[in-house]
Amino acid sequence: MEALFTKLRRVARAQCTVLVGGETGTGKELVARAIHAESPRRRAPFQAVNCATFSPTLLESELFGHVRGAFTGAVRDRQGLFALAHQGTLFLDEVAEIPLDLQGKLLRVMQEKTFVPVGGTRPVTVDVRVISATNKALRQEVDEGRFREDLSYRLRVVPLLLPPLRRREGDVEALFWHFVNQLNQQGMRRIEGVTGTAMDAILAYTWPGNVRELRSAVEYAFVVGEGPVLDVADLTPELRGEPPPGISSSSLADIERARILAALARHHGRKAAAAAELGISRTTLWRKLYAHRLR
Ligand SMILES: Nc1ncnc2c1ncn2[C@@H]1O[C@H](COP(=O)(O)OP(=O)(O)O)[C@@H](O)[C@H]1O
Ligand SMILES: [Mg+2]
Incomplete structure (x- = not known):
């Protein structure tokens, strides 16, 4: 664990994208929060979302926000987590569960730092560090066609694996x-x-x-x-x-x-x-x- 913490501090300063792997309950979210707290972004927001708990449509709106009238029930503009985490860190838990069509939008915001809210026309620019977590082998998800290979490389610039207790x-x-x-x-x-x-x-x-x-x-x-x-x-x-x-x-x-x-x-x-x-x-x-x- 001590080695992990040393690595953690270095990773925190590097500001790179991190993929935390490990079984449920091993402390993946705790590690993500620690990385944020040790990073130069510590004074900006840390936002977290569990990708497995939203339907595909709601997840897109949760991440990228929507404009009024984008869908039934969208009665006003709503900011998504990427906008709310501006200059801070966004933690994507169970990232393997992001549906394929949303993966493209995620890749774009990570590469170009811009996205368009659901139902919107104007792109929004953000500066967000993404830390994600998965208890699945992303490699296997890629091999089986459920996860974009390009996105998988983007997400795991630095992979951290938390061993089971x-x-x-x-x-x-x-x-x-x-x-x-x-x-x-x-x-x-x-x-x-x-x-x-x-x-x-x-x-x-x-x-x-x-x-x-x-x-x-x-x-x-x-x-x-x-x-x-x-x-x-x-x-x-x-x-x-x-x-x-x-x-x-x-x-x-x-x-x-x-x-x-x-x-x-x-x-x-x-x-x-x-x-x-x-x-x-x-x-x-x-x-x-x-x-x-x-x-
Ligand atoms: N090293 C640790 N020291 C203290 N509490 C921990 C540690 N690792 C995990 N926990 C606690 O265990 C619980 C599960 O951690 P969490 O980060 O949510 O796991 P995961 O995201 O991998 O499912 C949380 O209550 C967390 O605070
Ligand atoms: Mg968790």
Whole structure:
């Protein structure tokens, strides 16, 4: 990671186009923001857009703006992100998802620094540094005809590849404590230590969602568990090697309720034992039983 940060600072000053690759949650947007913050453009706006979340028409308008009457609902002129990011940086997340016909317009603005808003006639000139991100291999998108080769070269003047968390020796533990310290400030719970078994599970896990998932797992421990020591019972089902709960929308309250019921069942209704397993006091268990209408 240290090597990455050195490279980052150099890249920031160079003002060139950067393509950040890496699995979801590896910190691509964070890196883009850091590059902007270290660059001479830092006082100008940083704009970000996820290209996968817009329909082709809306994405064009989002990027380049539109003039009044350009399409149904375009009741007034609207600036796009290229105009709003003037003199700053525009972050194009999931850039591989930009439809082919829009790719030409993107290439033009990057080469000639001008574009025409949707429904407009006059070209607008902008000075924008483009940083983009993708979790796909752009090379393959090009080979399969979904991405313009010329644009791919334009976008990845400097490619940065963020390795998945499972390959980043030492980072899991460092980031774990980073997030614990952050959440300790919020006063929900104060975690001062972690049991060996829990840390083993954390280190053995493969983190498919990378840093984002690690952050969520720490948050989960703050909500679900209690006391100064984080134990295995505070870990997500995935981390404990259990199949994830069937209903993906199950709220934290549901998860807590299910965990209490499971603990009580395992200890044949003995509340002291269940509380001990859950790592909470008997009074807290009583309080939670009331809250969940379990008694
Ligand atoms: N090195 C890091 N230190 C602290 N937080 C990080 C780090 N890398 C990623 N994060 C956090 O993880 C989450 C996912 O990062 P993000 O940049 O959105 O990933 P991506 O864009 O690759 O999906 C964000 O909340 C981000 O702040
Ligand atoms: Mg992202």
